[in-house]
Amino acid sequence: MLDSFNMHWLVGVIVAITLFLANMFGLGLAQHVVMPPAATATSSPVPSAEQNEATIPNPMPTSGDFGFSVSQNLVQCLGPDGTTTLPSSDPDSFQIVENLNTTGDSDGTSLIIEKDKNHVYLGCSVIPAADPATFTPINTSTGDFTGYLEDKNGVYFADNNGLYSPGTMTPTPFTTDTDHFQVLNGWEPADIAAFADSWSPGDPMPQDGFPNPQYAKDGSHIYVGSTTLAPADPATFTVVPGGNFGVSFGKDKNYVYIGDYLIPGVDPNSFVPVGPGQDIAGGYVKDVDNVYYLYLDDQGNWNSMIVAGADPATFVTVTSLLNPEQFDAQDTNHEYLNGVVVQ
Numbered sequence: 001m002l003d004s005f006n007m008h009w010l011v012g013v014i015v016a017i018t019l020f021l022a023n024m025f026g027l028g029l030a031q032h033v034v035m036p037p038a039a040t041a042t043s044s045p046v047p048s049a050e051q052n053e054a055t056i057p058n059p060m061p062t063s064g065d066f067g068f069s070v071s072q073n074l075v076q077c078l079g080p081d082g083t084t085t086l087p088s089s090d091p092d093s094f095q096i097v098e099n100l101n102t103t104g105d106s107d108g109t110s111l112i113i114e115k116d117k118n119h120v121y122l123g124c125s126v127i128p129a130a131d132p133a134t135f136t137p138i139n140t141s142t143g144d145f146t147g148y149l150e151d152k153n154g155v156y157f158a159d160n161n162g163l164y165s166p167g168t169m170t171p172t173p174f175t176t177d178t179d180h181f182q183v184l185n186g187w188e189p190a191d192i193a194a195f196a197d198s199w200s201p202g203d204p205m206p207q208d209g210f211p212n213p214q215y216a217k218d219g220s221h222i223y224v225g226s227t228t229l230a231p232a233d234p235a236t237f238t239v240v241p242g243g244n245f246g247v248s249f250g251k252d253k254n255y256v257y258i259g260d261y262l263i264p265g266v267d268p269n270s271f272v273p274v275g276p277g278q279d280i281a282g283g284y285v286k287d288v289d290n291v292y293y294l295y296l297d298d299q300g301n302w303n304s305m306i307v308a309g310a311d312p313a314t315f316v317t318v319t320s321l322l323n324p325e326q327f328d329a330q331d332t333n334h335e336y337l338n339g340v341v342v343q
Contacts, residue, residue, distance in 0.1 A: 065079055065080045065123075066078065066079050066112045066123060066124070068094070068114075070091040070094075071085075073091060074086060074087075074089050074091070075089040075090075075091055075094050075116070077121070077123065077124035079123050079124040081124070084124040084125075086119070086121060086124070086126070087119075087126065088118050088119065089116055089118065089119065089121075090116040090117050090118055091116075092116075093116040093117040094114065094115075094116040095114065095115060095116070096112060096113070096114050097113045097114060097115050097120070097135065097136070097137060097149070098111065098112070098113045098137045098145055098149070098158070099111075099112050099113075111158055113137075113149070113158065113169070115130075115132040115135055116132060117132060117133075118132065119132055120132050120135045120151075122158075122168070122169045127156075127169050127171065128171065129153065129171055129172045129173065130151055130153070130156065131151040131152050131153055132151075133151075133152075134150075134151040134152040135149065135150075135151040136149065136150065136151070137149045138150055138155075138183055140183075146183045146216075147214070147225065148181075148183055148216060150173075150178055150181070151173075152178075153172075153173050153176065154172075154173025154174070154175055154176040154177075154178060155173050155174060155175050155176075155178060155181050155216075155218075156169055156170055156173055156174070156226070157169075157170060157174060157223075157225045157226035170226050174223065174226040174228075175218045175221070175223070177218035177219050177220065179219075180217075180218045180219035181216065181217070181218045182216060182217055182218075183215075183216045184215040184216055184217060184222075184237070184238075184239045184250075214248075214259065215229075215237075215239050215248075215250050217234045217237060218234075219234070220234065221234060222234055222237050222250070222252075224250075224257075224259055224260040227260050229250070229257065229260055231254070231255060231262060232250065232252050232255070232257065233252040233253055233254065236252040236253040237250060237251070237252040238250070238251060238252070240256075240271070240273065241273075242273050243273050243275065244273075244274075244275035244276060244317065245273040245274070245275055245276055245283045245284075245285070246276060246283070247259075247283075249271075249273060249285075251268040251271060252268065253268065254268065255268060256268050256271045256285075258294060258302050259302055261301070261302035261303075261304075263285070263292060263294065263302075263304050264304065265290065265292075265306070266285065266287050266290075266292060267287040267288060267289065269287075270287040270288035270289075271285065271286075271287050272285065272286055272287070273285050274286055274291070274315065274316065274317055274329070275316070275317030275329075276317060276328075277293065277295075277317070277328045277329070277337075277338050277339070278327075278328035278337055278338055279295060279338050281295060281296035282294060282295035282296070282338055282339070283317075284307070284315070284317055284329055284339075286310075286312045286315055287312065288312060289312065290306050290307070290310070290312060291306070291307040291310035291311075291312055291315045291331075292304050292305065292306055292307065293305050293306075293307050293338065293339025295338070295339070305339055307329075307336060307339050307340075308341070309333065309334060309341060310329075310331055310333075310334070310336065311331040311332055311333055313331075314331040314332045315329065315330075315331040316329065316330065316331070317329045318330055326342070327342050327343065
């Protein structure tokens with residue numbers, strides 16, 4: 001019998017011979033290969049709805065018909081026609097450039113202009129021609145918005161139609177002569193002080209409307225809003241305060257204007273605004289020879305007529321305390337109502 005030493009030696013020899021033969025003849029002995037565990041796919045956590053929402057650095061309040069929020073890293077504009085995503089907008093640089101809320105007007109609407117590093121916007125629409133880096137409103141010396149804005153490309157006008165209500169912006173600058181552009185402010189000093197003290201954006205519209213800062217000029221032209229006042233002479237053009245009439249006028253060496261309407265026949269050297277008529281859309285002016293009644297037609301355009309028989313030297317507007325609709329002006333000869341003799 002084999003002792004234990006010899007037995008272990010014999011087993012070792014048999015195992016060695018077996019492994020040698022397996023290597024020589026390709027006989028595979030089952031081997032268990034331990035593979036590393038399969039790589040597990042990883043992904044970033046899906047952000048929650050709250051994480052997807054950004055906050056405009058300077059939170060923008062709702063203004064009239066407009067409000068703003070940010071979703072998916074784009075500014076959302078909530079306007080009269082619903083919610084619009086402002087394309088390529090940048091929430092981090094988004095700001096309101098001009099915000100004139102007229103919640104007191106019949107529509108409860110507002111003029112609102114915004115910009116970010118990529119675009120300038122009017123309400124919920126892009127103004128493609130405007131340069132956001134240099135786009136800024138043109139204000140009066142007291143900080144009141146004139147209706148004009150400018151950038152490196154030129155000057156734009158926000159059309160308010162007499163109110164700061166839903167405006168339209170010219171898609172391109174109406175003048176590129178920024179070096180000579182000047183707003184010929186139609187606001188009378190007393191009106192500026194009164195509005196600065198008593199009115200701010202968001203307040204109801206004043207009962208008598210806003211004074212009209214509507215005239216401007218560059219090196220070649222006079223403008224009413226963004227409309228070129230073709231006959232006007234820039235070298236001699238001045239703004240004439242309307243006084244009790246309530247609307248400022250323009251004049252040059254040749255003509256007198258109200259808005260973009262050239263008042264025919266009026267002598268600019270002796271022109272004087274007189275005052276309002278009984279009709280809220282009308283009033284009187286005069287020169288050395290005649291009295292004129294100005295009125296708005298059904299399309300909102302100014303018209304005029306000579307007040308027949310009126311004496312310019314003594315002609316004044318009045319309010320009849322006994323019967324306000326009886327007459328609105330008088331001279332030494334007659335009483336008048338809306339430009340017509342009544343007595």
